[in-house]
Amino acid sequence: MTATNPARPLRLSRDDHKTLGLAALGGALEIYDFIIFVFFALTLSQLFFPPEMPEWLRLLQSFGIFVTGYLARPLGGILMAHFADHLGRKKVFSLSILMMALPCLLIGVMPTYADIGYAAPLILLGLRILQGAAVGGEVPSAWTFVAEHAPAGRRGYALGFLQAGLTFGYLLGALTATALAQVFTAQEILDYAWRYPFLLGGVFGVIGVWLRRWLSETPVFLALRERREQPVAFPLRTVLREHRRALVPAALLTCVLTSAVVVLVVITPTVMQQRFGMSAADTFALSALGIVFLNIGCVLAGLLVDRVGAWRALMVYSLLLPLGVGALYASLIGGWGWTGVAYALAGLACGVVGVVPSVMVGLFPPAIRVSGISFTYNLAYALWASTTPLMLIALMPWSPWVCVGFCLLMGTVGLLTAVYFSAREDLRAGDELVLAKV
DSSP, rough: OOOOTTSSSOOOOHHHHHHHHHHHHHHHHHHHHHHHHHHHHHHHHHHHOOOOSSSSHHHHHHHHHHHHHTTTTHHHHHHHHHHHHHHHHHHHHHHHHHHHHHHHHHHEEEEEEEEOOOOOOOOHHHHHHHHHHHHHHHHHHHHHHHHHHEEEEEEHHHHHHHHHHHHHHHHHHHHHHHHHHHHHHHHIIIIIIIHHHHHHHHHHHHHHHHTTTTTOOOOOHOOOOOOOOOOOOOOHHHHHHHHHHHHHHHHHHHHHHHHHHHHIIIIHHHHHTTTOOOHHHHHHHHHHHHHHHHHHHHHHHHHHHHHOHHHHHHHHHHHHOOOOOOOHHHHHHHEEEEOHHHHHHHHTTTTTTHHHHHHHHHSSSSGHHHHHHHHHHHHHHHHHHHHEEEEEHTTTTTOOOOHHHHHHHHHHHHHHHHHHTTTTTTGGGOHHHHHHOO
16 A cells, blocks of 8 residues: 555555455464464364363364463563564564464474373463564554555555454454354264364465565554654653553453454354354354344444544544444344344444554554554453453353443443543554654
8 A cells, every 4th residue: 555645545556455355364364373273272272282182172272272362462562563664564564474384384283192291282372472472562553554555544444444354353263163063973073074174274374475475564663763863762651651541441451352253253152152052054054144233333333433533533442343233133132033133233332443453553652553453452361351351251140231232331341431531632653644754
């Protein structure tokens, strides 16, 4: 994409669409590499832990290795963000997908517990830590890269489209797992076929690295370098010293974004099977439909950002979030038979996922932007994503409306954050000022 320029027509050129498409596709492939693990957690628990160990303990340890990927996000994200603010967005943007793909490929070829004993789960843990570090650098770098390339008045759409690409990675993982289950028997998957989705992830990563070599550095970062100023020595220290007030809304909105994804993609499919007795096939079909409309919702939310501004769009989608999820659970509890329509509406209402990035990139100035986003996003995401699902599942026996009440709470958080912080001029960072000084 080309530089932000107020005189430029508010439309995307062919090069703009190419850059945005490559960024979104690469993000989808990287998210696939990260999430595919969870679809085969049960299989991996049987392959990488002692057979005499109780099944529940093996599964618990397998999910523990998966969660480690989330816990590794903050450290990896902070380190990669430091270099993104120093060396450029493009280099780290390309490095993150390589760091994700290589461990995925290695998981597909590595020996199991039957071959090397306890070394197998330890190696698996190390590879997941690398993947967690990679995804911690991917999202902040992707947001910054796309935002700084976007033309004037089109940043919201660009970031919404990018978020649609990232969430498509979840759908790609689910479709791959489902196709594998239809082609191979359970024993064949356990014997050898479990390796295929990880090997495919490695191939996806190579494709992603190759695609990103055609991307160019962002105009904003180049403008900073053309001013011949030394980069901030320690961007994170500057964030903590001079931009502490931006950390609060960034962390709160990360929790809102995370909550929408957790409820729609993680918790609701489980609840539909456990509480409402739906088959796995029906649950997957409805979940896939929800993700598709979440993708659409992200793009629509981005378009709204460009029309009314990021803070006002955040207010709108903070109100829509509990309404959409409420309609979905009313359909499930009431047995109305319109669950597919309700799931699609819930996906659209979760478009807050496409709004939050536009707010986040505006909270921090370009010189320390990736570090500011990375620190708050990864830390809040790691804590919230690792605890929220357990909390909701534990509370579900108390009432089937738990997820609706939770989304009402998080929608209120998003609304109050938008109302309070949108008036704070010191929290607004504009790239036009950087470009104008070159």
